[in-house]
Amino acid sequence: MTRIGWKLGILLAVLFLAGCGERLELEQQAFVVAIGLDKGEKGNLIKVTFQISNPQVNTSQAAESQTEPPADIVTITAPDLLAAKELAQSSLSRKITFSHLETIIIGEELAKDELFNNVIGSAIIDPEMRREAMMIISKEPAQDFIHANKPTMETRPHKYYAFMEGNWEHTGYVPLSNLNTFYQRTDDELFLAAYASAQSEPEEHEDDDTYLAGEVPQASGDPVQMIGSAILQRGRMVGTLNGEETRFSLLLRRKNLIESMTASFPDPTKEEYRLSVVFSRTENSKIRIDTDRSPAKIDVTVPLKMRINSNLSLQDFTQNKDQQKKLVKSVEERLEKKSDELIEKLQEEYKGEPFVWYAAARKNFWTMKQFEDYGWDRQFAEADVDINFVIEIESFGEQIRPPTLEKDEG
Amino acid sequence: MSDFLKRLFSGNSAEDKSSLGKVPDDPFSERLDDNVKQLEELFLYPTNDTLKVRALNIPSINRSAKVLFIAGAADTDMINDHIIRPLLASQPAEEGNEPSVDGIKDNILTVSGSETIADFREAVRRLINGNTVILIDGEKTAIAADTAGFETRSVAEPTREIVIKGPNHAFVEAVDVNKSLIRRQLKDHRLVSETVSVGNESPQNVSVLYLDNIADKALVRNVKDRLEKVDKDAILTLAALEELIEERPYSLFPSTMTTERPDRASSFLLEGHVVLLMDNSPDALIAPITFWSLFHTAEDQFLRWAYGNFARIMRLIALFIALLVPAAYLAVITFHPEMIPTDLLLAIAGTRERVPFPSLLELLLLEITFEILREAGVRVPTPLGTTIGIVGALILGQAAVQANLVSPLLVVVIAITGLSNFALPEVGLSVMVRILRFGFLIAAHLLGFVGIALAFAALLAYAASIKSFGVPFFSPLSPHFPSSRDLFMRPVLRKQQLRPQSMSPQEDQRAEPEGGGGS
Structure with a gap:
C-alpha cells in the first residue's frame, strides 16, 4: 500500500507541478499593445517596434505615477519577429508578452517587399499571437507612425487603437482587416488592410470620402488618419483604395459588415447643393454568378436603406413622390456608376476581387479541384459584372420637413 | 482512520x-x-x-x-x-x-x-x-x-433561517413544544413519533418523527438502527447526535442537516424524510438530505413562483462565486492574462507593482483575515458586534491596500466572495464552500484553469457518488428519478405533485384523492 502511495504521490506531483513553469505574475510582464514592422537597412532584417503599455499611468489611482510616459517604445532590428522579441529582453526588465497585442502596424515599404509574406507568416507560430489582431498598413515607416501617434483623448495606446478599429463599423472608411482574414486570403484574391498615415498632405475633394490616409483636410488634432485601404495580393501590398472605394468594396460583399455610413450626393433637383444621407443595410446582397458561360456573368443586387441626414437645398422630399423617385434614381445611378468604375479598376489593375465573391462562385462546382482549375480570379478579370442598387427611403430625418424660410413674413 | x-x-x-x-x-x-x-x-x-x-x-x-x-x-x-x-x-x-x-x-x-x-x-x-x-x-x-416543569423559553423567531414572508416560529429547547409546533403544521393522524433512548450514563430521549403513510419503512428502520448503535455515555444535543449517526464524519459533505423552522421540518416530513427531535436542542435533525435540501430555503416556496426562482438563481450564482472566484482570479492573473480586458489587466498589474507578495500569498492573506473576522464576528459579545462585520473587513482591507499589502481589486474579490458565502442558506453548505475554496485556490495556483477544471470534476464526481442514508446526494437529478423537478428552479405549486422518487415514498402523489382518502 505504501509503495503504491509513493508512486501515486510522484505521479500526482508531476501532474500538478507541471503547470508551475507557466506561472508568471502580472507585474513581471511587459504587455505589448502594438508592434510596428519595417524593413531593416541590411539584407533580410526587419525593424520591430514594440509599444509597451505602462501599467502605472492612467490605470488605477493606487498605481498612478504621473511623471512616466503612458507607453515605452523600443525598436529592435532582427531577422524576425520572435528573434526581436527575445532580443528586446536585453533592454527590457520585464518579460515581453504578446497576449494583449491587438494592433500590428506595417510600414508600406515592408508591405510591398517580397519579405513581408515570410515575416508575417512566421509570426503566427508564436502561440501568444492573437489572430484577431488588426493589421494596419502605414504610409510611412511603422516606427515613425508609432512615435508620431500621440492622441490626446486616449492616453493609453491600446484604448486608442481599440476605438479607432471599432470605428470602421460606423464609417466603412477602412475595412475589417485582422490577421485571421489575412491568412485566409493570401492567394490571388485581394485582401484589404486598413491604411493609415501620420503625415499630413491635405487635399480638398468635392466628394466627402474619396481621400486616402494623410489627405484629409484636417487642421489640428492627432496627426494620424485612418482612411482607405491597402490592397494585398499573394501576401504583398500591390496598391491602395481610397475611402470611397473601400466603402464600395464592403457594400458589395454578400454579408453586411457596416452598421451605417454617411455619404453625400449632389441633389438631383438642384445640382449645386449636396445632400447628405445615411445608408444602412439589413439584408444580404444577392449575388448570382454564372460560371457556365464565358466570360462569366456576375449579377449583384445590393439592397440599401437610406435616411436623409442633411438637406442643403431645403427641398421638400417628404410630400413629393416625384422628387423622392428622382432622388432614389439619381442615388442608385451614382452608386452603380461608382461601383462599375471600381470593378473596372480591379479587373484591369489587380485581376482579383476583395468582395469574397469567390465563395458564391465556388458553389457552382462539385469539387474543390474543379474550382481551382476554373481559376476564379482569372475569370473575374474578364467577367461581365452587373451591379444593381435597390434603395428604399427609410426616413427624412428628425424633422420631417425642411424649414420654409420664405413664408415667415406672410 | x-x-x-x-x-x-x-x-x-x-x-x-x-x-x-x-x-x-x-x-x-x-x-x-x-x-x-x-x-x-x-x-x-x-x-x-x-x-x-x-x-x-x-x-x-x-x-x-x-x-x-x-x-x-x-x-x-x-x-x-x-x-x-x-x-x-x-x-x-x-x-x-x-x-x-x-x-x-x-x-x-x-x-x-x-x-x-x-x-x-x-x-x-x-x-x-x-x-x-x-x-x-x-x-x-x-x-x-407527570409534573415535569423544566424551565423553558417561549417560542421565538428563527435566528438562522430568517424569512421575510412566512411563518416565524422556531423550535425551542423543549421537545414537547417542538412536537406541538410540528403537529400544528401537520395535522395528520399518521404522523408517528417514536422514542428512542440514547446515551448510557445519562440517557436522553430522541423522538423519531415520520409520516407512516409516506416515509420509506426501510429508511425509518435504518435511522432507528443507527440511533440504537450509538454508544456514548451522554449525548447532550442533536448536533452531537448528528455526527454519531452520519455515514462520513470526515467528509466535507454533510449527510444530515438541522433546521430551526417547524414548517421546513414539516415539509421534509411530507416528502418522506425522517425528523429527529431531542430535548435541549432548539432544532430538528433531518435525514436523509440531498444537495437540494442544502440549496433551498423555506422562502423559495413562500414567495411567488418568479420571485422564489429569482432568489434561487441569485443563490446559484452566489454559490459559484463563493466557490470559484478567488481561484479564477488567481488563475487569470498568473496563468491566463489574455482572458481579461486590457484595461483591467493594466489596472491590476499597476496596483500589483508595489505589492511585495506573490498573488497566492496576497490572496491567502486577505482570505484568512476575512475568515478570522467572520469567526470573531460570531463569538464577539452582542454589544461589540456592531463594530465588527463586513464593514470592519472592508476597512481593514482598505488599510491593507494603503499599506501596499494587497491590491485593491483583491479586496473586491474577497468581499464579493464573502458576501456570496453569506447568501448560502445552510450552515453545512456554507462552511463546506469556505473550505473547498482553499482547495480550489491551490488547484488554480498549480495548474491555472486546468487545475480548477480538474478539481471541479473531482468534486462533482465525489458529490455524485456519495449517499445520505441510501439516497444519492444529487438525486433526483442524478441519478434521475421521477420528481416534481423542484431542483435548481421550482415549478409552480400546482405542478409539484410528485414526491421525489429517490426517497422511495410509499405514496408517489402529493394530492390526496377527492374526499380525503384517509388510511
Whole structure:
C-alpha cells in the first residue's frame, strides 16, 4: 500500500507541478499593445517596434505615477519577429508578452517587399499571437507612425487603437482587416488592410470620402488618419483604395459588415447643393454568378436603406413622390456608376476581387479541384459584372420637413 | 482512520454501564420510611439537597404518605395544586371501603399522566425526568405523576433561517413544544413519533418523527438502527447526535442537516424524510438530505413562483462565486492574462507593482483575515458586534491596500466572495464552500484553469457518488428519478405533485384523492 502511495504521490506531483513553469505574475510582464514592422537597412532584417503599455499611468489611482510616459517604445532590428522579441529582453526588465497585442502596424515599404509574406507568416507560430489582431498598413515607416501617434483623448495606446478599429463599423472608411482574414486570403484574391498615415498632405475633394490616409483636410488634432485601404495580393501590398472605394468594396460583399455610413450626393433637383444621407443595410446582397458561360456573368443586387441626414437645398422630399423617385434614381445611378468604375479598376489593375465573391462562385462546382482549375480570379478579370442598387427611403430625418424660410413674413 | 472509526463506534456495549443500571432493581418495601431512606441514599442525601420530600397524611385512607420530587425538574405549583391539595382534601372513606393506590391515582389526583410503579430503578428514572413519586405507607407500589416543569423559553423567531414572508416560529429547547409546533403544521393522524433512548450514563430521549403513510419503512428502520448503535455515555444535543449517526464524519459533505423552522421540518416530513427531535436542542435533525435540501430555503416556496426562482438563481450564482472566484482570479492573473480586458489587466498589474507578495500569498492573506473576522464576528459579545462585520473587513482591507499589502481589486474579490458565502442558506453548505475554496485556490495556483477544471470534476464526481442514508446526494437529478423537478428552479405549486422518487415514498402523489382518502 505504501509503495503504491509513493508512486501515486510522484505521479500526482508531476501532474500538478507541471503547470508551475507557466506561472508568471502580472507585474513581471511587459504587455505589448502594438508592434510596428519595417524593413531593416541590411539584407533580410526587419525593424520591430514594440509599444509597451505602462501599467502605472492612467490605470488605477493606487498605481498612478504621473511623471512616466503612458507607453515605452523600443525598436529592435532582427531577422524576425520572435528573434526581436527575445532580443528586446536585453533592454527590457520585464518579460515581453504578446497576449494583449491587438494592433500590428506595417510600414508600406515592408508591405510591398517580397519579405513581408515570410515575416508575417512566421509570426503566427508564436502561440501568444492573437489572430484577431488588426493589421494596419502605414504610409510611412511603422516606427515613425508609432512615435508620431500621440492622441490626446486616449492616453493609453491600446484604448486608442481599440476605438479607432471599432470605428470602421460606423464609417466603412477602412475595412475589417485582422490577421485571421489575412491568412485566409493570401492567394490571388485581394485582401484589404486598413491604411493609415501620420503625415499630413491635405487635399480638398468635392466628394466627402474619396481621400486616402494623410489627405484629409484636417487642421489640428492627432496627426494620424485612418482612411482607405491597402490592397494585398499573394501576401504583398500591390496598391491602395481610397475611402470611397473601400466603402464600395464592403457594400458589395454578400454579408453586411457596416452598421451605417454617411455619404453625400449632389441633389438631383438642384445640382449645386449636396445632400447628405445615411445608408444602412439589413439584408444580404444577392449575388448570382454564372460560371457556365464565358466570360462569366456576375449579377449583384445590393439592397440599401437610406435616411436623409442633411438637406442643403431645403427641398421638400417628404410630400413629393416625384422628387423622392428622382432622388432614389439619381442615388442608385451614382452608386452603380461608382461601383462599375471600381470593378473596372480591379479587373484591369489587380485581376482579383476583395468582395469574397469567390465563395458564391465556388458553389457552382462539385469539387474543390474543379474550382481551382476554373481559376476564379482569372475569370473575374474578364467577367461581365452587373451591379444593381435597390434603395428604399427609410426616413427624412428628425424633422420631417425642411424649414420654409420664405413664408415667415406672410 | 478506520481504526479511529472502529474505536469511535465500538465501545463495550455488552456491559451495561448505564448509571440507571447501577440502581438496584429492588421492589419497594411496605415500610414507607425504608423506601424513602433508600431513595435518599440513591440521591446522596443530605450532601445533595436536590431531592425534596413532603410528608402528609391522606385522610381518605388515613395513612401517612410522602411526596418526592426533584427541585428544578418538577413544577412545584403543579405539585401543590394537583397532588398535595387533592390528597389532603379527599374525604375520609368508610371503613373497608378505602381506595386502593390505583383508586387514589385515578380518582383523587387531578394530574394527567400518572402511573403506578413498583421498583426503585423506575422511581429514580421518573424522578430525574421531573415526575413526582408518591409513596404510601404499607403499599408496595407507588404513584408517579407527570409534573415535569423544566424551565423553558417561549417560542421565538428563527435566528438562522430568517424569512421575510412566512411563518416565524422556531423550535425551542423543549421537545414537547417542538412536537406541538410540528403537529400544528401537520395535522395528520399518521404522523408517528417514536422514542428512542440514547446515551448510557445519562440517557436522553430522541423522538423519531415520520409520516407512516409516506416515509420509506426501510429508511425509518435504518435511522432507528443507527440511533440504537450509538454508544456514548451522554449525548447532550442533536448536533452531537448528528455526527454519531452520519455515514462520513470526515467528509466535507454533510449527510444530515438541522433546521430551526417547524414548517421546513414539516415539509421534509411530507416528502418522506425522517425528523429527529431531542430535548435541549432548539432544532430538528433531518435525514436523509440531498444537495437540494442544502440549496433551498423555506422562502423559495413562500414567495411567488418568479420571485422564489429569482432568489434561487441569485443563490446559484452566489454559490459559484463563493466557490470559484478567488481561484479564477488567481488563475487569470498568473496563468491566463489574455482572458481579461486590457484595461483591467493594466489596472491590476499597476496596483500589483508595489505589492511585495506573490498573488497566492496576497490572496491567502486577505482570505484568512476575512475568515478570522467572520469567526470573531460570531463569538464577539452582542454589544461589540456592531463594530465588527463586513464593514470592519472592508476597512481593514482598505488599510491593507494603503499599506501596499494587497491590491485593491483583491479586496473586491474577497468581499464579493464573502458576501456570496453569506447568501448560502445552510450552515453545512456554507462552511463546506469556505473550505473547498482553499482547495480550489491551490488547484488554480498549480495548474491555472486546468487545475480548477480538474478539481471541479473531482468534486462533482465525489458529490455524485456519495449517499445520505441510501439516497444519492444529487438525486433526483442524478441519478434521475421521477420528481416534481423542484431542483435548481421550482415549478409552480400546482405542478409539484410528485414526491421525489429517490426517497422511495410509499405514496408517489402529493394530492390526496377527492374526499380525503384517509388510511
